Amino acid sequence: MQTPVIDTERLILRPLALSDAPAIQRHFDNWNIIRHLAAVVPWPYPADGAETFVRQQLEKVSAGEEIYLWVLVPRGGDGEAIGIIHFRPRADGRKGNRGFWLAEPYWNRGLMTEAITAVNDFAFRTLGLDHFFVCNAVSNAASRRVKRKTGAEFVGFIELAHHGGESKSEKWIVRRESWLRARQIEPD
Numbered sequence: 610m611q612t613p614v615i616d617t618e619r620l621i622l623r624p625l626a627l628s629d630a631p632a633i634q635r636h637f638d639n640w641n642i643i644r645h646l647a648a649v650v651p652w653p654y655p656a657d658g659a660e661t662f663v664r665q666q667l668e669k670v671s672a673g674e675e676i677y678l679w680v681l682v683p684r685g686g687d688g689e690a691i692g693i694i695h696f697r698p699r700a701d702g703r704k705g706n707r708g709f710w711l712a713e714p715y716w717n718r719g720l721m722t723e724a725i726t727a728v729n730d731f732a733f734r735t736l737g738l739d740h741f742f743v744c745n746a747v748s749n750a751a752s753r754r755v756k757r758k759t760g761a762e763f764v765g766f767i768e769l770a771h772h773g774g775e776s777k778s779e780k781w782i783v784r785r786e787s788w789l790r791a792r793q794i795e796p797d
């Protein structure tokens with residue numbers, strides 16, 4: 610299945626496109642975002658970092674890998690991407706199956722919680738997954754809070770190098786049964 614367009618109250622989640630690269634470059638080239646991410650992300654962020662990322666991801670999708678890649682776009686705006694959710698539900702979940710970031714001017718308005726709620730509905734109701742895993746650096750309170758607000762249950766710690774110097778990550782599981790129960794939806 611291809612990445613679907615999903616509408617939420619304040620956002621449109623639409624599939625990542627090459628034309629999103631300039632907006633991603635502008636918002637993502639920010640230490641306040643990158644310091645929370647795994648050390649595989651290049652830093653200093655190269656001038657063509659976003660374009661390279663988008664091309665690589667779209668190639669993986671064309672090659673048939675099951676990756677769902679949404680850009681987050683505010684409703685009623687100019688269509689510019691302000692964040693990304695990256696979901697590989699059936700990949701080995703050792704380091705988590707999902708990643709996300711949001712442009713700093715938009716933080717702490719509940720936007721990522723709103724987007725992840727919609728993506729969880731997609732994961733469990735459309736894809737019919739049983740569970741998946743997510744991770745964050747131990748110091749990443751905002752990411753932990755989004756996870757707690759969207760049904761994640763703490764599993765334990767894993768070793769994962771982050772740009773901020775941390776090597777410890779929290780690992781969480783998100784389960785279909787508890788998600789549907791919390792959403793008051795009867796399992797099929």
Ligand SMILES: CC(C)(COP(=O)(O)OP(=O)(O)OC[C@H]1O[C@@H](n2cnc3c(N)ncnc32)[C@H](O)[C@@H]1OP(=O)(O)O)[C@@H](O)C(=O)NCCC(=O)NCCS
Pocket residue numbers: 641642643645646708709710711712715716717718719720721722723744745746749750751752754755
């Ligand atoms: C993580 C991130 C996507 C959250 O997006 P967001 O739209 O601001 O998230 P929300 O507004 O839905 O929720 C954030 C919650 O964290 C809380 N929070 C934010 N900073 C916090 C801090 N330093 N300490 C404790 N709680 C904090 C907010 O108060 C909010 O909780 P509340 O709704 O109970 O008040 C955004 O901060 C980001 O892009 N960070 C950098 C990249 C990143 O860390 N990605 C995840 C890697 S695992």
